[in-house]
Amino acid sequence: MTFVPSGYYNPDKPMEGRITDIGPRHYSEFLPPVIKKNKGKWLWHEIIEPGILMHKAESGDEVYTVRCGSPRLLSVETIREICDIADEYCGGYVRFTTRNNIEFMVDSLDKAKKLKEDLNSRKHPGGSYKFPVGGTGAGITNIVHTQGWVHCHTPATDASGTVKVVMDELFEDFQRMRLPAQLRISMACCLNMCGAVHCSDIAILGYHRKPPIIDHEWLDNLCEIPLAVAACPTGAIRPTKTKITTESGEEKEVKTVAIKQERCMFCGNCYTMCPCLPLADKEGDGLVIMAGGKLSNCITPPKFSKVIVAFIPNNTPRWPELAQVMRKLVDTYAKHARKYERFGDWAERIGWERFFELCELEFTHHLIDDFRDPAYYTWRHTSQFKF
Amino acid sequence: MDRAEAKQKIIEFLESKKGSKTKFYFNDFTKLLPDMKSREVKKILTELINEGVLEFWSSGSTTMYGLAGAGKQHVEEGE
Amino acid sequence: MPKHETPLLDQLESGPWPSFVSEIKRQSEFRHKNAEAMEKEGKPYQIPVDVCDDLLGVLEMSYEDGTTHWKHGGIVGVFGYGGGVIGRYCDQPEKFPGVAHFHTMRVNQPAGKYYTSEYLRKLCDLWDFRGSGITNMHGATGDIVFLGTRTEQLEEIFGVLTHELNQDLGGSGSNLRTPACCLGESRCEWACYDTQELCYQLTMEYQDELHRPAFPYKFKFKFDGCPMGCVASIARADMSFIGTWRDDIKIDQEAVAAYIGGELKPNAGAHEDCEGFDIQKEVIDLCPSQCMRLEDGKLVIDNKECVRCMHCIRVMPRALRIGDDRGLSIFCGAKAPILDGAQMGSLLIPFIKAEPPYDEIKEIIENIWDWWMEEGKNRERLGELMKRQGLQKLLEVTGVKPIPQHIQEPRHNPYIFWKEEEVPGGWQRDINEYRKLHPR
Numbered sequence: 001m002t003f004v005p006s007g008y009y010n011p012d013k014p015m016e017g018r019i020t021d022i023g024p025r026h027y028s029e030f031l032p033p034v035i036k037k038n039k040g041k042w043l044w045h046e047i048i049e050p051g052i053l054m055h056k057a058e059s060g061d062e063v064y065t066v067r068c069g070s071p072r073l074l075s076v077e078t079i080r081e082i083c084d085i086a087d088e089y090c091g092g093y094v095r096f097t098t099r100n101n102i103e104f105m106v107d108s109l110d111k112a113k114k115l116k117e118d119l120n121s122r123k124h125p126g127g128s129y130k131f132p133v134g135g136t137g138a139g140i141t142n143i144v145h146t147q148g149w150v151h152c153h154t155p156a157t158d159a160s161g162t163v164k165v166v167m168d169e170l171f172e173d174f175q176r177m178r179l180p181a182q183l184r185i186s187m188a189c190c191l192n193m194c195g196a197v198h199c200s201d202i203a204i205l206g207y208h209r210k211p212p213i214i215d216h217e218w219l220d221n222l223c224e225i226p227l228a229v230a231a232c233p234t235g236a237i238r239p240t241k242t243k244i245t246t247e248s249g250e251e252k253e254v255k256t257v258a259i260k261q262e263r264c265m266f267c268g269n270c271y272t273m274c275p276c277l278p279l280a281d282k283e284g285d286g287l288v289i290m291a292g293g294k295l296s297n298c299i300t301p302p303k304f305s306k307v308i309v310a311f312i313p314n315n316t317p318r319w320p321e322l323a324q325v326m327r328k329l330v331d332t333y334a335k336h337a338r339k340y341e342r343f344g345d346w347a348e349r350i351g352w353e354r355f356f357e358l359c360e361l362e363f364t365h366h367l368i369d370d371f372r373d374p375a376y377y378t379w380r381h382t383s384q385f386k387f
Numbered sequence: 388m389d390r391a392e393a394k395q396k397i398i399e400f401l402e403s404k405k406g407s408k409t410k411f412y413f414n415d416f417t418k419l420l421p422d423m424k425s426r427e428v429k430k431i432l433t434e435l436i437n438e439g440v441l442e443f444w445s446s447g448s449t450t451m452y453g454l455a456g457a458g459k460q461h462v463e464e465g466e
Numbered sequence: 467m468p469k470h471e472t473p474l475l476d477q478l479e480s481g482p483w484p485s486f487v488s489e490i491k492r493q494s495e496f497r498h499k500n501a502e503a504m505e506k507e508g509k510p511y512q513i514p515v516d517v518c519d520d521l522l523g524v525l526e527m528s529y530e531d532g533t534t535h536w537k538h539g540g541i542v543g544v545f546g547y548g549g550g551v552i553g554r555y556c557d558q559p560e561k562f563p564g565v566a567h568f569h570t571m572r573v574n575q576p577a578g579k580y581y582t583s584e585y586l587r588k589l590c591d592l593w594d595f596r597g598s599g600i601t602n603m604h605g606a607t608g609d610i611v612f613l614g615t616r617t618e619q620l621e622e623i624f625g626v627l628t629h630e631l632n633q634d635l636g637g638s639g640s641n642l643r644t645p646a647c648c649l650g651e652s653r654c655e656w657a658c659y660d661t662q663e664l665c666y667q668l669t670m671e672y673q674d675e676l677h678r679p680a681f682p683y684k685f686k687f688k689f690d691g692c693p694m695g696c697v698a699s700i701a702r703a704d705m706s707f708i709g710t711w712r713d714d715i716k717i718d719q720e721a722v723a724a725y726i727g728g729e730l731k732p733n734a735g736a737h738e739d740c741e742g743f744d745i746q747k748e749v750i751d752l753c754p755s756q757c758m759r760l761e762d763g764k765l766v767i768d769n770k771e772c773v774r775c776m777h778c779i780r781v782m783p784r785a786l787r788i789g790d791d792r793g794l795s796i797f798c799g800a801k802a803p804i805l806d807g808a809q810m811g812s813l814l815i816p817f818i819k820a821e822p823p824y825d826e827i828k829e830i831i832e833n834i835w836d837w838w839m840e841e842g843k844n845r846e847r848l849g850e851l852m853k854r855q856g857l858q859k860l861l862e863v864t865g866v867k868p869i870p871q872h873i874q875e876p877r878h879n880p881y882i883f884w885k886e887e888e889v890p891g892g893w894q895r896d897i898n899e900y901r902k903l904h905p906r
């Protein structure tokens with residue numbers, strides 16, 4: 001590999017010619033003309049069919065948006081293909097949504113339908129769609145998610161894989177609008193939730209269940225003990241000394257840390273600071289399912305998701321137990337909830353006791369909150385309950 | 388305290404801790420320089436960064452400051 | 467013949483949903499095919515040609531052993547910035563040398579995530595040449611994410627981004643994270659303010675806070691154009707800006723009649739089966755403040771009682787429109803559960819106009835930062851500081867008068883910590899005066 005310098009960086013004088021603090025490009029450079037012209041002057045919109053939205057402006061202009069899914073993880077080759085499509089149909093403009101969908105905008109329904117057909121015809125050699133059209137209205141849209149085993153150092157599962165499995169299972173509802181209301185699913189691969197999933201209709205969350213292993217022999221060589229101690233949010237780590245037998249059989253006393261294991265909440269912050277405190281474990285790690293949260297202020301206020309399944313193992317590559325639970329949740333919701341009723345509003349109306357019964361989920365002590373003060377407010381304080 | 392003195396104080400503080408700990412939170416420096424406003428402290432730290440005396444260390448979610456090149460992480464990361 | 471056999475990952479190529487495995491394979495094949503051409507162009511791939519093969523290899527290993535093979539790196543970055551780059555190293559560098567270093571770069575996305583193909587292609591060319599060619603469009607916070615490059619490429623990529631693409635990095639660590647917004651007025655009739663412009667202006671105003679971390683922990687701004695909350699600001703932003711209005715919902719009675727008469731599709735066509743629209747059941751009865759009724763076939767809204775949940779507007783978008791006296795509400799302190807439990811944003815400012823140059827909004831932000839930087843503990847989010855010191859303290863530092871809108875309900879206990887100056891006569895009392903009436 002020959003290193004090709006960009007010509008903009010001199011390691012001996014790093015500040016020379018350096019441009020900083022210029023921020024992002026101004027969005028107005030990237031707005032399609034019809035969007036720029038009618039910005040702030042839209043009248044109404046309508047979902048013409050799954051995956052196609054129409055927005056009508058005061059000027060009479062119409063813009064047709066074709067929405068399609070993406071795995072979020074995109075190769076530049078696929079982005080170049082997206083660019084080709086944008087050039088062919090949309091005058092070279094495209095946008096992405098907060099939930100990792102891709103939106104192509106055209107000026108007539110005919111073009112939108114043609115584009116939809118084109119997008120749905122493009123497939124990977126392995127058989128999956130590249131750009132499945134859907135994700136609108138009372139259905140399931142793309143699952144926002146995190147890095148998982150693809151790129152993160154503290155995940156308890158893979159994010160892309162679990163999302164793929166769930167979207168395969170629920171694919172029909174990505175392309176349809178048969179549910180009582182929209183159903184937002186989110187995925188985060190550890191409890192740090194770099195993708196905040198705690199207000200989702202259904203959240204899939206990776207979870208560790210074993211405290212870190214301590215690599216006593218190497219810890220003091222590779223880590224600064226005060227930093228490892230300070231990293232623990234529950235104060236479970238303290239400095240200590242211990243006698244070890246090295247790989248070569250030598251006995252010696254080393255500086256290391258001790259962990260109050262019952263205090264560990266499995267966040268991995270110590271591992272971030274110190275690679276001698278790994279916590280990933282095949283049997284220990286898996287998934288938690290949370291449900292009933294929402295973000296919008298529509299009808300009911302936003303609410304947090306609640307834990308409804310304490311553990312699902314990482315049965316790679318296709319997490320069959322996960323797919324099964326998700327199918328059951330979605331079908332039960334579709335069957336029992338009222339029109340416009342979000343998942344959590346439905347569960348609260350029928351009562352969580354009925355929810356567990358209908359969804360055939362086992363209730364165990366893990367699902368009763370015992371974490372700090374807010375736990376009390378989740379216990380039952382009324383004689384109103386169902387048998 | 389003028390800027391040069393403040394810089395000196397920061398460097399001396401970091402040198403004195405070098406044996407056990409090489410990375411510090413921003414508010415460790417505001418405590419070190421209690422008479423300065425935090426925005427002033429930040430300007431001084433930024434200058435030290437730009438002079439190559441200090442460097443950032445980031446956990447991804449939080450950030451710390453330390454003397455450039457100091458600490459066990461450099462060995463571990465091979466940088 | 468692939469470099470590594472990946473029988474487990476291969477099972478994630480089938481099924482309808484776009485396969486991330488196919489994406490990585492696609493880039494792998496392209497790199498092998500394109501390597502020679504790049505060489506000839508004088509642009510040999512700057513990180514190993516088989517980087518994607520090794521990414522698949524190490525990922526297959528994780529699928530076998532159920533654990534990650536990445537380690538964190540805290541030192542790498544671009545000179546002078548404390549954020550924007552996340553260091554990653556593989557714990558099996560001998561087996562997978564192509565991903566021995568595999569750092570992430572966060573690139574600050576344009577507000578609303580609109581792009582031209584011309585610009586995207588430039589990003590692709592840069593990342594193909596100097597990185598793995600694998601991206602996230604986009605990261606959870608909103609950035610364009612470049613996944614995987616080597617340390618020596620970081621400055622080169624940053625140099626090209628800033629010099630040729632007029633484009634900066636995003637945030638990470640204890641700083642202002644890359645602000646993000648919904649698409650707002652650009653294509654939504656419900657946007658109550660220009661989310662893109664406010665997002666852009668505040669991003670530019672606070673570049674120093676974004677690149678040079680000096681906060682106790684991360685700090686997020688998110689901009690939702692209306693109470694629907696498409697960017698989830700109320701759940702995850704330390705300061706959440708949610709559009710709202712204070713005058714009347716605009717009603718087109720003819721369109722209301724058309725919805726009742728079945729000529730218009732209710733709920734903007736969001737339900738497959740939209741036969742038999744019942745305005746009483748589907749709109750009026752679901753109104754959370756019960757502020758609407760039908761009178762002689764006309765819809766009447768008692769706007770004073772409306773809480774702007776927007777359900778009626780979304781069900782009948784051609785009949786009902788948001789009011790004209792528009793602005794935004796500011797909520798503070800939302801965060802994910804780590805550590806002390808999740809928090810929603812708490813209302814601070816019920817209504818403020820959102821007009822350039824946004825000086826009033828900036829003043830609120832800076833007052834909050836001054837307080838948090840002074841009082842916040844390490845790794846304490848704004849919401850946790852609010853819990854520790856009370857909503858009163860937030861109102862005090864921002865100079866906001868307490869009003870009932872700030873609370874869901876009044877306090878449950880009488881333990882009011884009165885201040886001395888609030889009690890007539892103060893707290894200094896004379897025991898001898900007291901004893902005149904109450905002998906020992």
